[in-house]
Amino acid sequence: xxxxxxxxxxxxxxxxxxxxxxxxxxxxxxxxxxxxxxxxxxxxxxxxxxxxxxxxxxxxxxxxxxxxxxxxxxxxxxxxxxxxxxxxxxxxxxxxxxxxxxxxxxxxxxxxxxxxxxxxxxxxxxxxxxxxxxxxxxxxxxxxxxxxxxxxxxxxxxxxxxxxxxxxxxxxxxxxxxxxxxxxxxxxxxxxxxxxxxxxxxxxxxxxxxxxxxxxxxxxxxxxxxxxxxxxxxxxxxxxxxxxxxxxxxxxxxxxxxxxxxxxxxxxxxxxxxxxx
DNA sequence: TCCTCCCTGTTC
DNA sequence: GAACAGGGAGGA
Numbered sequence: 328x329x330x331x332x333x334x335x336x337x338x339x340x341x342x343x344x345x346x347x348x349x350x351x352x353x354x355x356x357x358x359x360x361x362x363x364x365x366x367x368x369x370x371x372x373x374x375x376x377x378x379x380x381x382x383x384x385x386x387x388x389x390x391x392x393x394x395x396x397x398x399x400x401x402x403x404x405x406x407x408x409x410x411x412x413x414x415x416x417x418x419x420x421x422x423x424x425x426x427x428x429x430x431x432x433x434x435x436x437x438x439x440x441x442x443x444x445x446x447x448x449x450x451x452x453x454x455x456x457x458x459x460x461x462x463x464x465x466x467x468x469x470x471x472x473x474x475x476x477x478x479x480x481x482x483x484x485x486x487x488x489x490x491x492x493x494x495x496x497x498x499x500x501x502x503x504x505x506x507x508x509x510x511x512x513x514x515x516x517x518x519x520x521x522x523x524x525x526x527x528x529x530x531x532x533x534x535x536x537x538x539x540x541x542x543x544x545x546x547x548x549x550x551x552x553x554x555x556x557x558x559x560x561x562x563x564x565x566x567x568x569x570x571x572x573x574x575x576x577x578x579x580x581x582x583x584x585x586x587x588x589x590x591x592x593x594x595x596x597x598x599x600x601x602x603x604x
Numbered sequence: 605t606c607c608t609c610c611c612t613g614t615t616c
Numbered sequence: 617g618a619a620c621a622g623g624g625a626g627g628a
Contacts, residue, residue, distance in 0.1 A: 328622065385623080402623055404612085419612095443611045445623070461624080486605065495624075503622065552614080552621080592607070593622065 329401040331469070331500030332543035333554050333562065334382050337407060341387075341557035342380035344409045345437060349376045350391075351425040357444060360421035363459075364397075364450025371395050371450060373427070384465050384499030396456065398449045399439065404553045405446030410436045422448055442553065464496045470537055472498065474530045481521040481529060488524060488532070489517035490591035501536065503593045504549055504571045509536040511570045516602045517590045523604060542567065570596040 329337065351373040355361050361368075375391040382388065387407070389397040399405065404419075409426070412434035416423060422439040426432075439448060449459065456462050467476065477498070481491050491497050492506040501509075510517045512535040515528060524532070543549060548562030551572070555561055565572075569579050574587035578598040588595050 330623095400623080403621075442613065443622095445611065490605085493623080594620085 328403050328502055328504065328551065329405065329548070329554055330385060330502035330505055331382075331540055332505075332546075332564065333548035333556075334385050334387055334401065334500070335544050336548045336556045336562060337401070338380050338382045338387055339556075340560075341407055341409075344435075344557060345377045345389075345426065346380065347377065348429055348432070348435075349374065349427040350437075351427045351434075353450075354423040354425075355421075356416055356423065357421040360439065360441065360444065360447055362447040362449050363455075364448075367395065367450050367452070372424075383462075384468070384495055385502070386462070386465075394452055396451050396453050398451065398456075398459075398462070400447050402441070402443070402445035402447075404442040406438075406440045406553070406555060407557050408438050408440065408555075408559060409557065410438055412436060414438070421446075461495075466494070466496050466498045469498050469500060469533070469540060472533065474533055477533045478526050478529045482524075482526065484521040486521060487518045487590050488515060488521045489593075489595060491521050492536070493591055493593065498536075500540070503595075504551075504568070505536065505539050505543070507571045507596055508539045508569060511597060511602060512539065514602055514604075516604060517595050517597055518588065519604055528604065570598065572596070 353368055353372050375395055377389050378392045379390040387399040414436050419440040419442045420438050421441050424437040426435040428434040489506050492501045513532040543564040546562055546564040549564040550561035570585055573585050574596045576585055578585055581600050583598055583600040585596050586599050
């Protein structure tokens with residue numbers, strides 16, 4: 328499930344493959360996957376050139392010249408791969424972008440594959456971002472978030488702390504894996520109301536969010552089932568999970584069997600001994 | 605603020 | 617053949 332580290336890794340591995348390249352054509356194999364921008368397709372392609380690939384929260388953004396932006400949300404099973412020209416779609420291919428040949432690069436095709444079809448792409452003009460509610464409501468980037476701002480935004484909230492970490496309007500990019508891992512490292516029960524935590528505990532939580540995200544980016548993300556980067560390679564951070572997916576196993580710190588529960592409608596694993604307030 | 609639904613491949 | 621995985625929209 329691509330969260331911030333996985334989307335960051337996709338951006339880093341994809342940009343060298345497509346930056347500077349002109350998109351000749353877009354093929355929409357599943358209409359709903361192109362969530363916005365059907366009316367812009369014929370104006371943008373052929374001709375739009377990719378000038379940058381970047382990330383905001385879990386959103387992957389292509390800047391196109393002149394005057395367009397493409398946003399992708401991979402959700403659970405979305406993938407972006409560059410294939411050789413002539414590559415035929417597979418059963419999960421939803422969008423294809425034909426890349427024109429460049430000086431030293433032959434023609435190619437960028438596939439957006441998505442088995443569960445939750446992912447989407449939006450082709451927009453930059454000013455359209457203002458009218459995309461999900462984008463305008465996105466919370467701050469965790470890696471550059473100041474402790475005082477994080478504490479301020481959650482300290483009086485009554486909801487479970489994990490629910491707030493998953494709320495993209497509070498903090499952008501955290502999903503189920505990193506929420507559980509950050510709570511464990513901080514000794515915070517995921518179900519604890521945010522308002523029950525001290526400023527010191529919240530500060531520590533943000534530090535551990537940054538640590539777990541940074542470590543995962545260094546490992547090229549976590550590959551549970553479907554996730555691969557744009558080179559088709561798996562990440563390695565799944566080998567460093569301390570709680571996610573380890574219900575019933577021994578806590579790495581105290582040996583107590585890890586417990587499984589549901590918070591914010593999501594499977595949640597925690598150590599009943601280490602995570603207490 | 606919380607619950608349900610969307611969707612399909614994998615696991616039990 | 618049912619349960620499960622889960623990000624985010626939308627409704628209670």
